[in-house]
Amino acid sequence: MVLTHGNLELLEKLEKDIKDTEDMTQPISPENSIGRVSRMDAINNKSVMEASLRNKISKRNKLKLALSKVDNENFGICVNCKQNINPARLMYMPESARCIRCADRS
Ligand SMILES: [Zn+2]
Numbered sequence: 001m002v003l004t005h006g007n008l009e010l011l012e013k014l015e016k017d018i019k020d021t022e023d024m025t026q027p028i029s030p031e032n033s034i035g036r037v038s039r040m041d042a043i044n045n046k047s048v049m050e051a052s053l054r055n056k057i058s059k060r061n062k063l064k065l066a067l068s069k070v071d072n073e074n075f076g077i078c079v080n081c082k083q084n085i086n087p088a089r090l091m092y093m094p095e096s097a098r099c100i101r102c103a104d105r106s
Pocket of ligand 1: 078079080081082083098099100101102103
């Protein structure tokens with residue numbers, strides 16, 4: 001499985017990214033020192049960061065899922081037509097068990 005090495009690196013990067021994003025979603029302190037407007041900004045930023053965090057976590061989980069399947073000899077092979085699934089597709093949708101053509105047809 002050619003993707004394994006790249007996937008592991010990507011996973012590491014994502015884990016780090018998730019940590020950094022988590023740091024940015026810490027509770028906003030209620031003190032007035034940053035002012036009302038900045039506080040509003042901080043709250044807006046926080047929800048953006050939280051959305052992005054959820055996104056990254058779900059990506060990470062998919063990637064982990066993909067990596068856990070790498071040892072499976074059927075990984076990367078379309079369950080429908082038994083052709084290899086495009087590696088680019090597997091990177092983005094590692095949970096996909098069908099190639100693009102078969103997925104399009106359904
Ligand atoms: Zn197929």
